[in-house]
Amino acid sequence: MNRDEVTAAIVAARLERGISWQELADLTERPVVWLTAALLGQHPIPAGEAKLVVDALGLNPAVIPILGAVPVRGGDPALAADPTIYRFHEALSVYGQALKELIHEQFGDGIMSAINFSIDLQRKELDGAARIVVTFDGKFLPYDWTAGA
């Protein structure tokens, strides 16, 4: 069983048992975006949390070391065309160059780290309508030409 097959088993068991992502996050005491991404195959999961999930979903404990290995990240590029995910890429195609210009103007030459990083999803209300608020929060890394000793 490879990591992709473990991911598929998690997705199927979760639907079958009717367990929410939030419940799995609460069970493991992890941020819900992190835990959901990890269970979808994007992060290694320490054995303790992995065991809790495996028990809750009724999976074979043999998958725990597989969940603990660093995965190949990135997943299926076809996902980018799903309308719910596409809107984020569309926003970047419209505003990405502006973000680049303003990062350079306000921080200097560098990038927002996607490694020292967290992402958060919140619900807000405005004039009686729900709004999705997603926050990318990453350390600024200045271009820095450094060589090890």
Place this chain on the structure above:
Amino acid sequence: MNRDEVTAAIVAARLERGISWQELADLTERPVVWLTAALLGQHPIPAGEAKLVVDALGLNPAVIPILGAVPVRGGDPALAADPTIYRFHEALSVYGQALKELIHEQFGDGIMSAINFSIDLQRKELDGAARIVVTFDGKFLPYDWTAGA
């Protein structure tokens, strides 16, 4: 002169005169991400604000109606490979499917609008290091099978 040529002229004049994006935003009393994106060719700019920018940058006033037309949005796909912009796409390749799952779990079947939408860039500090915080804020649009009267 088409919109792409006007954009190039804005970029060149801004560097030559040493005017910041923030100064142009202050001049036009617009949010700086919106104004920067608009000047980079992503939004129509009303004649009043366009005139202020054209004067500040010393451009030909004949470009004002061109700035006022709705542009073809999206720009150059090669931009997505610039490291500063790429990190946002990388974050979506790692966390995009998790965002989709959690939007559906918390809001139901639908999307975050990229039209009724704003984006914000802030600087925060943590343990003496600067962090880039980018917020995507869009109205939740539930899938709704509706036909006009």
Place this chain on the structure above:
Amino acid sequence: MNRDEVTAAIVAARLERGISWQELADLTERPVVWLTAALLGQHPIPAGEAKLVVDALGLNPAVIPILGAVPVRGGDPALAADPTIYRFHEALSVYGQALKELIHEQFGDGIMSAINFSIDLQRKELDGAARIVVTFDGKFLPYDWTAGA
């Protein structure tokens, strides 16, 4: 069993039993385009309607929660080359920019929603020949730079 496998089982059972899409739409009291798209894997199907379809096609009731989850939308890009589907994309390659210009001229800067949206297929006759009339009907969403409270 994942959603793709459920879709394949629906397609096979429908042919085997000789049940039309219209009959399934009537059975579930849903618009036929919506129901057909949903059964082809593009929309979640509430448990009530899902049960009616599962019974009619003789499928395993265990697929009902899978039909109820929000799917990854968009399907196989190879479908776009099928001649019957291609003609719609060809029409957009010829008329898409004109639609964009006229939406902006008549409605302002914005888009037709594909979420608050319905699509309809009708048969008309003209001079003794059948015509296919497909109507895209979506709410106009103006570009609106709004942030949640």
Place this chain on the structure above:
Amino acid sequence: MNRDEVTAAIVAARLERGISWQELADLTERPVVWLTAALLGQHPIPAGEAKLVVDALGLNPAVIPILGAVPVRGGDPALAADPTIYRFHEALSVYGQALKELIHEQFGDGIMSAINFSIDLQRKELDGAARIVVTFDGKFLPYDWTAGA
């Protein structure tokens, strides 16, 4: 001057003179979607209508025979990523296979012609909100294995 250059000149002159697509359609007594598409380079324009447009926009009459030649249709694929145009392609990625199935169920094996065809854009209101209604109307062409005498 080739057709692309003539198209660019039309687009620029229209903005400069502040003439709407509808006014050009009225001037030439043509349907506005057809005329807009034709001026954007998708259809040949008969010399009579071409002369009316050329006069209204102050273009060189030497472009009239170029406007009269059948163009290479289809234009720039980058246009498909503009959000206003993209929503139509997104709708087809979600509903295209359903349209194919229902065309076959209701009409038999064949296609909607994109040649014996018209497309229309209307504004409707529903609950105080504007809706964009776009109708694709094409002759049904059944697959018909026929050889000339």
Place this chain on the structure above:
Amino acid sequence: MNRDEVTAAIVAARLERGISWQELADLTERPVVWLTAALLGQHPIPAGEAKLVVDALGLNPAVIPILGAVPVRGGDPALAADPTIYRFHEALSVYGQALKELIHEQFGDGIMSAINFSIDLQRKELDGAARIVVTFDGKFLPYDWTAGA
């Protein structure tokens, strides 16, 4: 069993039993190009002819309704690189624009239908060498802006 699997079974059984495409065409009294394309998954096959083929190849009669459904046309794009098929695409890359110009000069603005259409393969001899003669024969469809009543 889906249509692709039925096609694979037909291809295998035909080789195993040593039956030619021409024999299957004679058996079903269909043009050989049409029947071969249909058995390779490009056209629905009426139950009568399908039964004759199924019997001749010793297939399971349960595939007959699958053969009767309209397939997704187009097949595997990798086929276009096979040298025997590639030569046709090469000829179009060299002569396609000339065909377009001459269709417009001799017929007006329009297309050759690929739906009201047949294709024929003949062997000719010239100076003692065999020549392959393939004829595309399709109805001329003039661009015709028509809306249903």
Place this chain on the structure above:
Amino acid sequence: MNRDEVTAAIVAARLERGISWQELADLTERPVVWLTAALLGQHPIPAGEAKLVVDALGLNPAVIPILGAVPVRGGDPALAADPTIYRFHEALSVYGQALKELIHEQFGDGIMSAINFSIDLQRKELDGAARIVVTFDGKFLPYDWTAGA
């Protein structure tokens, strides 16, 4: 001036002077498909015919040696999306594998040459409707493992 620029000059001069491809073919006593393809940049044109065309179109005689050089064949892939040209590629996506099978069944293992080859366009009538008949006629080349002496 390179060959592409010469081709563009030919296309422009032909429209301006209102000369048909057939007239140029008659002038040079060449098959009209060959001559049109050659003038569109797909074949070298001997100096005699080139001079006749150059005179008829009022071009600079300095282009004659450029027209005489063997060009890079194949042209712009965007042309394949033009609806008039696309229908030929669509026919090959539906019938190409069948042609391959029947070439092998009737001729053996080999290809239709696209070099020892001609292509013809004819108009036929059937039941009062015009039909476009395009014939590909190429020498059969059997796979033949041969080495020079």
Place this chain on the structure above:
Amino acid sequence: MNRDEVTAAIVAARLERGISWQELADLTERPVVWLTAALLGQHPIPAGEAKLVVDALGLNPAVIPILGAVPVRGGDPALAADPTIYRFHEALSVYGQALKELIHEQFGDGIMSAINFSIDLQRKELDGAARIVVTFDGKFLPYDWTAGA
């Protein structure tokens, strides 16, 4: 069992039994490049040679008619990135246009046939180092506009 599966079985059995390509070529009295390519799925193999190979590798004789059918040629495009194969494509990216120019200068307008063709691999020594010498040998085919009688 289709041709790809037969190819995989040949590759596996050859490794398992430790039989070289040269031994299979000697056994069948065929040129080694031809036989290797044919066993890798690029040529039909007559029943006599096929039987010799099947016996030597211990395969099921039922694959003999599958080996005798004309395959879809070309194989997996990922192979072109293997370093050993890539060097040939690299040489063509550097020298291909020069070969084209010199073929036209020395032979006239035409191509080297890849059908009436053989390819040979030899080992040479120079200054104590081994050199790989690969010879492409194909009939010159002049562009020849010919139609069958």
Place this chain on the structure above:
Amino acid sequence: MNRDEVTAAIVAARLERGISWQELADLTERPVVWLTAALLGQHPIPAGEAKLVVDALGLNPAVIPILGAVPVRGGDPALAADPTIYRFHEALSVYGQALKELIHEQFGDGIMSAINFSIDLQRKELDGAARIVVTFDGKFLPYDWTAGA
């Protein structure tokens, strides 16, 4: 003037003056394939040979240092679709994997160098027909895991 512009000037001047590649090779006493590739932008040309070519073609001597710089190799990928060049790539798609297998069987694990390499084009006759014989001749480089001192 960059290298691409120098190449275009060489190509144009050669046609205008009617000088063959062979004459330029003789003038510079270089192998004709090497010199042709170099003049088409694939190799640096030493100042001595560059001056001979520049004089023969009547070019500006200022291009000599540009011809002497190492170019970006590889040129336009569209060239690979020209039929004369395509046949070489087609031969590799059919025989490339066989060459790989035989290189490994006869030489061991490694590649044919495309750097310590030459390529030759010869004309042979067989049964009264001309054959093009192209020889790739490269040093065998065994995979060798070596680190510098």
Place this chain on the structure above:
Amino acid sequence: MNRDEVTAAIVAARLERGISWQELADLTERPVVWLTAALLGQHPIPAGEAKLVVDALGLNPAVIPILGAVPVRGGDPALAADPTIYRFHEALSVYGQALKELIHEQFGDGIMSAINFSIDLQRKELDGAARIVVTFDGKFLPYDWTAGA
């Protein structure tokens, strides 16, 4: 079992048994980058080392000849999007052209061999932070137009 399947079995068994790549390298007395790459399917592995690995991982000894064959190198292009691997490609997109210029300035016209080559990974410390130092070390190969005797 083909090489890809053997690779998958190695990856799974290593995780299950908790054996590190370094332990396998120590066991076989091979450089750890070479051995890891080889076990991931990029190099043939001599029978002696292969047996040691097969024993340590509890695999079937029948895979030893498969591990000994030269593989198709290069693997899955999707790997290039994994963030840990992507950073190396990003560095080449930023510094690759500079490396090319400096190789030519310091060594002359040629390449760094990727065949007579080794790669090394080291950990260094700087100001209390760990640094990854990866060294590419390849023989310089000058472009050298040589033909075998």
Place this chain on the structure above:
Amino acid sequence: MNRDEVTAAIVAARLERGISWQELADLTERPVVWLTAALLGQHPIPAGEAKLVVDALGLNPAVIPILGAVPVRGGDPALAADPTIYRFHEALSVYGQALKELIHEQFGDGIMSAINFSIDLQRKELDGAARIVVTFDGKFLPYDWTAGA
């Protein structure tokens, strides 16, 4: 003048004046790989160093602010096919996954930074042959789920 045009002017002036990259690096007291990459358009160049380069190459001082702006990084993807640059990408296709595995084994889950990073090119000798040694040296960044205060 945009950055691409400034880069082209630098490349041309350097060849014309015969100034080496190393001389420009010495002049500006910058590491030669950094300075070369920067002059090729990959880094902003402070006004002091920019002035030194502009003077040495005889460029217009108006380009100094353009050299000081943060560029769009990454350049032309066609460069990756140049043989000298390609060998680095080939090494990553062979060894990239092994580097990933070993980074995770030796450092934990994270990446080598390409921002806090330097790259160095050295010449070494081994057995009388020159070797190119390129060192990538980047800070290890562990995946760290952190949000700003």
